[in-house]
Amino acid sequence: MISDILLTIITMVFALMVVFSKKTVVSALALLMTLLSIAMIYFQLGTLFLAAIQVLVNAGAVAILFVFVMMLINLEQFENNREKGKVKLVISVLAVLVIMGIFALIINNNIEVLTANNIPDNSMKLLFDKLFSVYYLPFEMATVLLLAALVACIVITGHEKAHKVELEESHE
């Protein structure tokens, strides 16, 4: 019970950090932590498959994509703009309304809530049996692909100054 509350608090704190932190990178990392702590909640509920997918897809791919995009666009020009406007307030209110609506739906319609008891979970074993046997090579090659994409991203973004110097030298 205590761990449940603790996890909820951690998730909430990180979620709030996503919205209120001034630095974009901190926001992105907080988002990553939020997604990971949600995965922990899934794990506690006993839905191992959902937890694994949450880590793989949401935390692993989506959050990393955010970081990729931040590396590609020029980060500094966005940092000062975060405070301006009332957009944030409007969005916060809308978010609260949407969440309350979802809760209202769940309570009114008696949607069956996942608990540890009503999930037959050997899906993890099935998935990873396949992943590490039949689809072993594609799995490994996907990691090479990701590494390649990482290298590509760094090459495109990095080293700005060095090239400019070199370009000037070649013009002289």
Next chain:
Amino acid sequence: MHLNYLANIGRYIPEILLTILMVGLILLETTYKEDEKNRRYIFITAIIGLVATFAALLANMGGKAEAIFSNAIVIDDFSTLLKMVMVLGTIGAVYLSRFSRDVYESLKTEFVIMAIGILIGGFLLASANNMLTFYLGIETLSILSYVMASLKKNDERSSEAGLKYALYGGISAGLMLFGMSHIFGVIGTIQFTGIAKMVPTLSPVQIAILMPSFLLFFAGIGYKIASVPFHMWSPDVYEGSPTPVTTFFAIVPKLAGIAGLVRITAIFFAVDSPLKIGWVGLMIVISALTMTVGNVTAIGQKSVKRMLAYSSISHAGIMLAGLIVMNNVGIRAVVFYAITYVFMTLVAFYIVSIVQDKYGNDNFDRFSGLIYRYPFMAVMMTVVMFSLTGLPPLAGFVAKYNIIQSLINTRNYSLAVVLGLNSVVSAYYYLKIVRIMVLKPQENNETIEGFGFLNQMVIVVMTIPVFTLGIFWETVMSWAGNAKLFIQ
């Protein structure tokens, strides 16, 4: 079956070597200080690694063909031979990048790393045996290519090339995935052989669904080898990219795409079905168009690099023609063509790159009177141009002759005629550069630093196969003839 998924890892050593090489180079690059000495060590490491990969592939040659990793990958002599050709092309491009001034000094290591990454993708594509590995191969090949094209970051044309490549690539990869998902939806397997087994048993409705899906599937590969409806990106990308990158693009992704296409065609359409007729018809049209459009557009070009880019489109068309034959003779002709194509392309691009480094552009006029200044280089360029045209007794002639012969044997007369006519057209622009080199007076008498003793030696060594393959072609031909596809 689940226990032995690593049993045949011994056949996969070349790819593993390449992956280790790539990761090792990344580690070296990040940990060592960036200066000329360290850059040389990294370069030497890369060359040693590539040569080791070549040796590993050579050791794989002649071995039993088998499908490994639960049928995801096929290791047979066909794929191994094409992989060896790709490694040769990469070594050539890496060496060219070493002294070319078209790649920023600070990005030379990255060029090598990315070239090896693309090579891994090419290997995967050349021996892919199901749609998943096929797609992974194409994607590894593409993502790095986009960045390689825009390696000259402060040059507008280079950035434009990268962006164009990325946009076209993204769209065609999307189309291909769409087609693949349709094929999977109808047939229920991603394994090429599984699909081939189902093809004759399909109902007309299913075939009606599959026809466009195969078309979409082809879009992905067609874009990689720059065949005609999807060739629009290629000249801009080839011209905008730094020359070593262009050299690399003209060889590795193209040959990998051809290898993938040969395997798909041979597996899917071994038996007669309406799909086969559609596919072969499509291939004939695309092959003829690719040859013609590439050649005709090459005529009007001012830049030699752009001319070579268009001519490489037409060479892809010729290789596609060999693929239509769909028997071992055709496959042998395609493999032989690929082997000769690498050497010819490398020599041509080396000389263009060196001239371009000196003058900042590579218009035809820059070559005028080259024979009075660098007679050896002019002769090598002439040899390669003759060979690209397809004149005896050079390698290009034997390669083209084989393809025409296999076409005539299978009664594809019209395509053989188109191929012959195209060779005549190509003679115009290939011989134009020879004429300018030999007959025009030289513009000036400056020395071109790039033509140092070592580079001249390298170029001569690379031209030797163009001669020898034209005369002693039986040996290589018999290797290529043994390189049969393994279908499982």
